[in-house]
Amino acid sequence: MAFPSKATHQQTRAYNVALVLRALYDFGPISRADVARLSGLTRTTVGDVVGELIADGLAREVGRGPSTGGKAPILLELVDGARHVIGLDLGEFRFRAAVVDLRGRVQQTSEREVSGLDGDAALGVVHELVDELARGRRETLLGIGVGTPGVIDATTGTIRWAVNLDWQELPLGAILRERYAVPVAVANDSRAAALAIQLFTDRRSTNLVAIKVGRGIGAGVVLGGELFHGDGFGAGEIGHVVVDVDGAECRCGQFGCLETVASTRAIVARATEVARENSDSNLGRRLADAGVLRLDDVRAVLDQGDEDARRLVVAAGRSLGLAIAGMIGLLDVERIVLHGSVTTLGEPWLEAVRDEARRRSLGLLSRSVTIEIEASGDDLVVMGASALLLTSELGLAVGRGAALAGR
Numbered sequence: 061m062a063f064p065s066k067a068t069h070q071q072t073r074a075y076n077v078a079l080v081l082r083a084l085y086d087f088g089p090i091s092r093a094d095v096a097r098l099s100g101l102t103r104t105t106v107g108d109v110v111g112e113l114i115a116d117g118l119a120r121e122v123g124r125g126p127s128t129g130g131k132a133p134i135l136l137e138l139v140d141g142a143r144h145v146i147g148l149d150l151g152e153f154r155f156r157a158a159v160v161d162l163r164g165r166v167q168q169t170s171e172r173e174v175s176g177l178d179g180d181a182a183l184g185v186v187h188e189l190v191d192e193l194a195r196g197r198r199e200t201l202l203g204i205g206v207g208t209p210g211v212i213d214a215t216t217g218t219i220r221w222a223v224n225l226d227w228q229e230l231p232l233g234a235i236l237r238e239r240y241a242v243p244v245a246v247a248n249d250s251r252a253a254a255l256a257i258q259l260f261t262d263r264r265s266t267n268l269v270a271i272k273v274g275r276g277i278g279a280g281v282v283l284g285g286e287l288f289h290g291d292g293f294g295a296g297e298i299g300h301v302v303v304d305v306d307g308a309e310c311r312c313g314q315f316g317c318l319e320t321v322a323s324t325r326a327i328v329a330r331a332t333e334v335a336r337e338n339s340d341s342n343l344g345r346r347l348a349d350a351g352v353l354r355l356d357d358v359r360a361v362l363d364q365g366d367e368d369a370r371r372l373v374v375a376a377g378r379s380l381g382l383a384i385a386g387m388i389g390l391l392d393v394e395r396i397v398l399h400g401s402v403t404t405l406g407e408p409w410l411e412a413v414r415d416e417a418r419r420r421s422l423g424l425l426s427r428s429v430t431i432e433i434e435a436s437g438d439d440l441v442v443m444g445a446s447a448l449l450l451t452s453e454l455g456l457a458v459g460r461g462a463a464l465a466g467r
């Protein structure tokens with residue numbers, strides 16, 4: 061491997077632009093002199109870069125600040141809506157896409173159901189969604205960020221394996237880059253959500269673990285303020301950690317993985333077993349009425365105070381808690397956030413997760429751990445995927461001043 065001997069002119073320029081943007085982003089409205097002071101660049105360089113940013117529509121002058129003796133300085137700010145990113149969440153049953161501005165605020169969304177679509181058809185839906193949202197925005201489209209389940213090579217944007225979409229070694233990043241001629245960032249959905257929680261919620265933690273508990277289970281790990289990918293982009297794949305050595309076979313080929321006991325699928329399968337064992341039970345009657353049980357049925361029966369439902373929901377929560385205890389022991393991270401469809405089971409499930417995580421980990425470490433549900437979860441993946449793109453393309457520390465919808 062050869063190191064470049066010195067930065068090219070273009071690299072220097074891009075770096076200077078990123079420094080100025082960052083100052084405007086975090087501290088605007090701000091004077092040119094203060095941008096120079098904060099960035100360490102000369103006033104001449106700042107003047108040149110600001111001139112280019114104004115010409116590009118990314119910055120604007122917004123009046124004068126207080127005078128410090130001489131002439132009052134002109135203040136500058138970033139134009140939040142000057143560029144857009146399209147964020148995609150290629151979820152379990154539906155694809156969700158959103159246009160976000162430079163602050164990560166969602167401007168427009170669109171969705172498609174994708175249950176039962178095979179790999180090529182699913183890719184067609186991705187194109188359809190991007191075509192729809194990019195319409196009329198080609199001039200301001202900065203890039204595309206994608207969050208998808210599975211193991212993703214985040215450097216190339218290649219999906220190495222996504223079971224539910226039937227995608228293997230799919231170079232999604234390259235396909236989208238070629239079709240739309242903009243930069244593309246692709247990351248695992250659990251990791252994108254973790255990034256969004258770290259950036260856009262009020263409590264900005266340096267370390268956090270965000271676990272998506274739905275049809276699959278995966279965690280995003282933020283350490284020292286940065287997303288941790290692992291050596292093979294598989295960090296946080298806790299869905300396939302074995303929690304029951306005598307357990308059922310998993311779709312990955314192992315036995316007793318966390319997904320076989322704590323995922324949506326596992327909870328619904330267990331509820332269906334209970335319903336078949338006793339057709340007079342609440343679950344049994346519900347199965348007879350509907351023909352098939354869903355997670356919503358389990359929750360409805362649980363809300364009626366049904367003991368069978370409570371028992372199986374608590375068992376699922378405990379299994380997750382056991383896996384979390386392992387992460388607490390390994391990482392000593394105090395903030396653990398849960399999101400995904402299973403979190404809609406609410407209090408009895410959450411209590412079981414918390415109890416087991418505390419009971420199975422070292423008291424000294426677990427005492428200060430908080431395990432909470434992130435309720436405003438719908439846009440987490442699109443926001444996180446967009447943030448990845450904004451960070452890589454503009455060097456922006458996205459998130460300051462932004463807030464999740466409804467907070």
Ligand SMILES: [Zn+2]
Pocket residue numbers: 299300301310311312313314317319
């Ligand atoms: Zn597995």
